[in-house]
Amino acid sequence: xxxxxxxxxxxxxxxxxxxxxxxxxxxxxxxxxxxxxxxxxxxxxxxxxxxxxxxxxxxxxxxxxxxxxxxxxxxxxxxxxxxxxxxxxxxxxxxxxxxxxxxxxxxxxxxxxxxxxxxxxxxxxxxxxxxxxxxxxxxxxxxxxxxxxxxxxxxxxxxxxxxxxxxxxxxxxxxxxxxxxxxxxxxxxxxxxxxxxxxxxxxxxxxxxxxxxxxxxxxxxxxxxxxxxxxxxxxxxxxxxxxxxxxxxxxxxxxxxxxxxxxxxxxxxxxxxxxxxxxxxxxxxxxxxxxxxxxxxxxxxxxxxxxxxxxxxxxxxxxxxxxxxxxxxxxxxxxxxxxxxxxxxxxxxxx
Numbered sequence: 001x002x003x004x005x006x007x008x009x010x011x012x013x014x015x016x017x018x019x020x021x022x023x024x025x026x027x028x029x030x031x032x033x034x035x036x037x038x039x040x041x042x043x044x045x046x047x048x049x050x051x052x053x054x055x056x057x058x059x060x061x062x063x064x065x066x067x068x069x070x071x072x073x074x075x076x077x078x079x080x081x082x083x084x085x086x087x088x089x090x091x092x093x094x095x096x097x098x099x100x101x102x103x104x105x106x107x108x109x110x111x112x113x114x115x116x117x118x119x120x121x122x123x124x125x126x127x128x129x130x131x132x133x134x135x136x137x138x139x140x141x142x143x144x145x146x147x148x149x150x151x152x153x154x155x156x157x158x159x160x161x162x163x164x165x166x167x168x169x170x171x172x173x174x175x176x177x178x179x180x181x182x183x184x185x186x187x188x189x190x191x192x193x194x195x196x197x198x199x200x201x202x203x204x205x206x207x208x209x210x211x212x213x214x215x216x217x218x219x220x221x222x223x224x225x226x227x228x229x230x231x232x233x234x235x236x237x238x239x240x241x242x243x244x245x246x247x248x249x250x251x252x253x254x255x256x257x258x259x260x261x262x263x264x265x266x267x268x269x270x271x272x273x274x275x276x277x278x279x280x281x282x283x284x285x286x287x288x289x290x291x292x293x294x295x296x297x298x299x300x301x302x303x304x305x306x307x308x309x310x311x312x313x314x315x316x317x318x319x320x321x322x323x324x325x326x327x328x329x330x331x332x333x334x335x336x337x338x339x340x341x342x343x344x345x346x347x348x349x350x351x
Contacts, residue, residue: 105129160304204281254278261299
């Protein structure tokens with residue numbers, strides 16, 4: 001394999017020299033990235049992969065040729081994924097700083113047709129992954145360098161469940177997307193509510209048209225869950241319903257805000273199916289979530305930013321993405337808030 005890498009590296013370097021001599025415009029390389037540490041920095045979001053004119057994928061002239069080159073870099077990424085997976089009980093683990101969690105995934109496929117040269121002996125590749133447990137699907141971007149001993153130098157979470165976190169401009173730089181489209185950011189991008197922040201007040205109606213105002217519960221503990229009732233959310237709903245029955249007796253309020261816009265029928269159907277005992281609020285224009293999660297989402301979309309908040313006396317005490325965070329972590333957090341000096345043991349948490 002090393003011999004093959006060395007030979008192809010020599011061919012690639014020669015090709016660069018010939019191309020430069022012919023006067024072809026050089027593609028500006030992407031800025032240097034931090035050394036790879038399996039941690040993901042929140043990056044701004046426009047085209048979806050490196051390439052000119054902010055297109056979804058690289059321009060044709062950047063595509064690696066011949067097929068042997070694509071196969072080689074695909075193999076390098078596969079080897080890297082296997083290496084990391086062996087150290088993590090068969091799971092490719094990458095940390096998500098935005099959601100504050102580790103994704104445990106398996107490789108689905110590498111897009112060989114999107115492997116491109118970035119110049120200066122650097123290559124780009126992207127691959128699809130899915131969670132080993134759960135319905136999460138990720139698109140990861142890999143940067144390979146270090147000729148002739150090629151290796152993965154950096155990996156980034158590009159998309160979560162189809163929603164991009166960043167895109168590229170013609171200089172292969174990650175840039176913010178313009179507002180107003182699916183998966184794009186609001187003017188408050190990056191300003192997700194954090195622990196200690198005041199929870200913005202709002203007033204919405206439940207399925208019976210009763211008006212519910214958040215500030216009415218300012219003196220206690222509130223679990224506030226924004227959900228689009230996707231299969232993943234419905235999968236954890238029974239556990240949330242069970243927990244509500246337990247915590248309602250202790251004065252804890254559960255509120256769910258639908259991200260389905262004005263679609264009441266779907267919400268009502270799910271509520272009846274799972275015998276939901278806490279209010280499900282309707283937000284026709286999905287206007288409340290951006291004040292908490294920092295991003296605009298079209299009706300029916302699952303945000304990639306935190307969308308479950310535990311509030312204590314009107315302030316954020318905990319923020320996460322759910323499903324994603326373990327249920328036991330939610331209940332442990334609530335236990336500490338309602339019984340600061342105690343806190344239940346893990347086996348006492350509702351399952």
